[in-house]
Amino acid sequence: MLQLTNITKSFGSLQVLKGISLTIGDSEVVSIVGPSGAGKTTLLQIMGTLDTADSGSVIIDGTDISKLKSNKLARFRNQHIGFVFQFHQLLPEFTAVENIMIPAMIAGKSQRQARQRAMELLDMMNLSDRASHKPAELSGGEKQRVAVARALINNPSVIMADEPSGSLDSKNKAELHQLFFDLRDQLHCTFVIVTHDEQLATLTDRTIHLKDGEVVDIDDAVPVTDVAPSPDTIPTSDAALSPDASDAALSSDTVLPLDSHDE
Numbered sequence: 001m002l003q004l005t006n007i008t009k010s011f012g013s014l015q016v017l018k019g020i021s022l023t024i025g026d027s028e029v030v031s032i033v034g035p036s037g038a039g040k041t042t043l044l045q046i047m048g049t050l051d052t053a054d055s056g057s058v059i060i061d062g063t064d065i066s067k068l069k070s071n072k073l074a075r076f077r078n079q080h081i082g083f084v085f086q087f088h089q090l091l092p093e094f095t096a097v098e099n100i101m102i103p104a105m106i107a108g109k110s111q112r113q114a115r116q117r118a119m120e121l122l123d124m125m126n127l128s129d130r131a132s133h134k135p136a137e138l139s140g141g142e143k144q145r146v147a148v149a150r151a152l153i154n155n156p157s158v159i160m161a162d163e164p165s166g167s168l169d170s171k172n173k174a175e176l177h178q179l180f181f182d183l184r185d186q187l188h189c190t191f192v193i194v195t196h197d198e199q200l201a202t203l204t205d206r207t208i209h210l211k212d213g214e215v216v217d218i219d220d221a222v223p224v225t226d227v228a229p230s231p232d233t234i235p236t237s238d239a240a241l242s243p244d245a246s247d248a249a250l251s252s253d254t255v256l257p258l259d260s261h262d263e
């Protein structure tokens with residue numbers, strides 16, 4: 001469970017978040033929507049421990065993250081949170097499977113364990129046959145699915161995605177969005193998704209509307225029993241999202257421990 005209490009954040013004289021309180025339950029898929037500049041990315045970064053609030057608290061899985069020092073925070077992030085950005089932020093010199101393995105290696109898993117789990121995740125994404133391809137050899141939708149697999153490898157309790165389908169065409173978008181719901185059902189993880197995609201927002205369990213740094217509305221989903229799952233595909237990241245975006249995706253500053261050869 002993720003609990004935000006009275007989060008404020010200013011950049012200079014600009015108050016971007018004006019006291020946000022939210023509770024997001026386990027296995028919930030929540031969307032955050034609102035106009036450009038509303039503070040969505042800032043809020044997601046604070047929730048995801050990539051940025052700090054000026055005041056207020058963020059509690060994830062019972063841990064008050066504002067009390068963690070940087071090493072413990074990096075470890076916590078690596079083990080509890082997965083990130084997907086608008087642009088995939090995959091490392092170009094590594095293959096799909098290696099990119100997925102990296103957060104597991106940082107977490108101390110053996111190369112064998114990391115590869116095995118990465119291959120399972122690739123299989124879930126229907127990408128087994130792309131495992132040894134580098135990002136430049138993958139389509140946009142495939143890269144985003146690899147980025148989702150990378151976000152999942154340490155079995156995080158929550159995946160945070162900032163406009164994950166923002167760079168995809170409608171078919172890949174739909175596939176990525178559907179993937180989120182399939183993963184929630186299979187892995188029981190929570191998804192917090194910043195999106196401008198209205199169709200995705202209508203599919204999520206709750207939509208949080210942010211405007212001028214405040215929550216102005218929260219929509220509970222209409223009972224969705226007969227809503228056709230419209231697949232959405234997820235692209236990973238917004239290069240502008242954070243100067244540390246690729247580090248964040250890796251959840252650590254640690255030097256990559258991968259061997260240069262492929263097994």
Ligand SMILES: Nc1ncnc2c1ncn2[C@@H]1O[C@H](COP(=O)(O)OP(=O)(O)OP(=O)(O)O)[C@@H](O)[C@H]1O
Nearest residue numbers: 011012014016034035036037038039040041042043
């Ligand atoms: N590091 C920063 N320094 C100064 N101002 C910032 C910084 N990051 C964001 N801002 C400002 O804070 C406000 C909120 O930005 P944020 O990125 O959270 O908006 P957003 O809702 O994600 O918008 P978009 O939909 O365009 O991505 C904007 O006015 C932005 O210019």
Ligand SMILES: [Mg+2]
Nearest residue numbers: 040041042162
């Ligand atoms: Mg943004």
